[in-house]
């Protein structure tokens with residue numbers, strides 16, 4: 001049996017294989033509400049055979065949206081449609097997951113295909129918040145530094161969003177602490193120059209993520225797993241480092257986190273990132289090796305044998321695929337075919353279109 005198709009149990013949730021749909025903003029929501037697009041998009045990844053479908057960065061507060069077109073879970077009215085999505089994913093034998101997010105200083109931007117620039121207030125843009133009043137790029141408006149009341153509100157928003165996510169039927173929660181969004185901004189000394197108990201030392205810069213993690217974990221039943229996505233490095237000297245990530249993983253392990261999803265970058269506009277096949281896998285491997293905590297590898301994993309090798313060699317416990325699953329929503333079924341694994345109904349790979357190379 002290929003390692004890629006062995007089940008993985010995290011607390012009381014069993015993934016039927018090791019292929020996870022990496023969260024991807026689809027910029028197709030209005031006022032945070034999911035619609036038919038999200039049902040078909042996420043549902044088809046479940047039909048395609050992925051074990052866990054993690055819904056895009058879903059904002060815990062309206063001002064935490066990257067773009068006005070992001071999904072949200074800041075009010076109960078969002079839940080009825082989300083329930084349709086989770087029910088459909090589950091009916092395909094996959095696990096519905098959600099990434100809870102706050103975009104911090106990178107909020108209030110147009111989607112990439114609308115240019116990615118800041119949305120002016122005249123067009124519905126809003127003031128952004130961050131640990132310090134430092135813009136992501138020198139051309140952008142500076143965010144407001146959060147005060148203690150604002151920080152408490154962020155923690156309360158993650159807590160309330162978790163409660164809603166459970167009510168909507170998600171079985172896996174992932175906290176988004178990567179890619180230069182709010183929680184990563186607090187971690188990195190490049191974006192966090194606070195002098196209070198949330199800035200300065202490692203202990204202080206990790207405080208908000210620890211408090212958010214504790215709040216989310218406290219809402220979760222003991223049998224549901226919690227994932228945290230981190231950017232394992234800022235890719236620049238004096239930024240957040242791989243050593244920091246190992247230390248953070250140990251702390252998160254003690255707070256009941258079950259898997260670290262290891263991405264990188266996003267907090268420095270011009271970071272020299274050596275993008276190439278599997279370029280972030282080494283961080284998942286190191287964290288797993290040094291902490292014993294399960295990890296997820298992500299980033300240019302596009303090939304069944306590459307994915308199999310990552311799992312077989314113990315570099316990560318799951319692989320997360322993003323763009324390859326846009327190109328080939330049936331990647332898991334094709335991978336099974338390529339690795340000689342026969343899957344039970346309804347995931348017989350014969351039902352999928354042959355893959356063109």
Ligand SMILES: Cc1cc2nc3c(=O)[nH]c(=O)nc-3n(C[C@H](O)[C@H](O)[C@H](O)COP(=O)(O)O)c2cc1C
Nearest residue numbers: 022023024025056057298299300301321322323324
């Ligand atoms: C259109 C698009 C939207 C994305 N949105 C998110 C997101 O909401 N949350 C997140 O953590 N990463 C997001 N990412 C990053 C992916 O999850 C993934 O980490 C990255 O694309 C590298 O994986 P890949 O090479 O398989 O695409 C997005 C990527 C793309 C292409």
